[in-house]
Amino acid sequence: AQKITQTQPGMFVQEKEAVTLDCTYDTSDPSYGLFWYKQPSSGEMIFLIYQGSYDQQNATEGRYSLNFQKARKSANLVISASQLGDSAMYFCAMREGAYNAGNMLTFGGGTRLMVKP
C-alpha cells in the first residue's frame, strides 16, 4: 500500500491566487513527521515546511502553510498568493517514527504545479 499519496498529478493556478496541494498518508506509528519539498525545473530539492505528528498547530512558513488533519491522515500544502516562480513539482514526504538514525523519508508521487500569469 502507498504510504504517501498525492492524487493531483498536475494543477494550474492563476497568479496571485491561493492553491492547495493534497497529500494523504498511511502509518500506524503515533510518532511521525510530514515534509513538503519543491523541485523546480533546475532539479534541486528545496525544503518548504514540516509538521510533526504531535504538533498542536498547523505549520506555517511565509506563504506556505500545512493543513494538518490528523484524523483524516491528510497534510495538504497551501500556497497563498501564487507567484510564477512557484511553478514546480511538489513532493509530500513522511518520516515514520521519531527521528532516529536511518529513519528515511518516503515520498509521494508529486504534483506538478503550473502558475498562469
Added chain:
Amino acid sequence: DTAVSQTPKYLVTQMGNDKSIKCEQNLGHDTMYWYKQDSKKFLKIMFSYNNKELIINETVPNRFSPKSPDKAHLNLHINSLELGDSAVYFCASSRTGGGYTFGSGTRLTVV
C-alpha cells in the same frame, strides 16, 4: 557554502561501464542517504548510512555499492551500468531532531 554537494552533476556513460558519484556534507549531520528519482519523478530510498554504518539497504541490485569513508562522505559506485540505471541520484543528510537536506542531484544517462 554548499551544504550537501554531489559530483558530478551530469554523467553520461556507456552500458557496461563502472562509475562513481561522490557526496559530501558540511552540516555535521550523522546520517546520509542515497535516493533515486526515476523518469516519472518518483523518489525512492536506496541506502542510508549513520556514522559510516549501513542502516538501510533497500532492494537495489548489488551492482550498486555505497561507501562511507567518514560521516561527512557517502559515495555511490555502480558497476556494469545498464540502460535502466538512467535516473537522477540524490544524496541527502539529516541529524537527530533536524530536517533532511538534499544535494542538487546527479543526472546519470546510460547510452
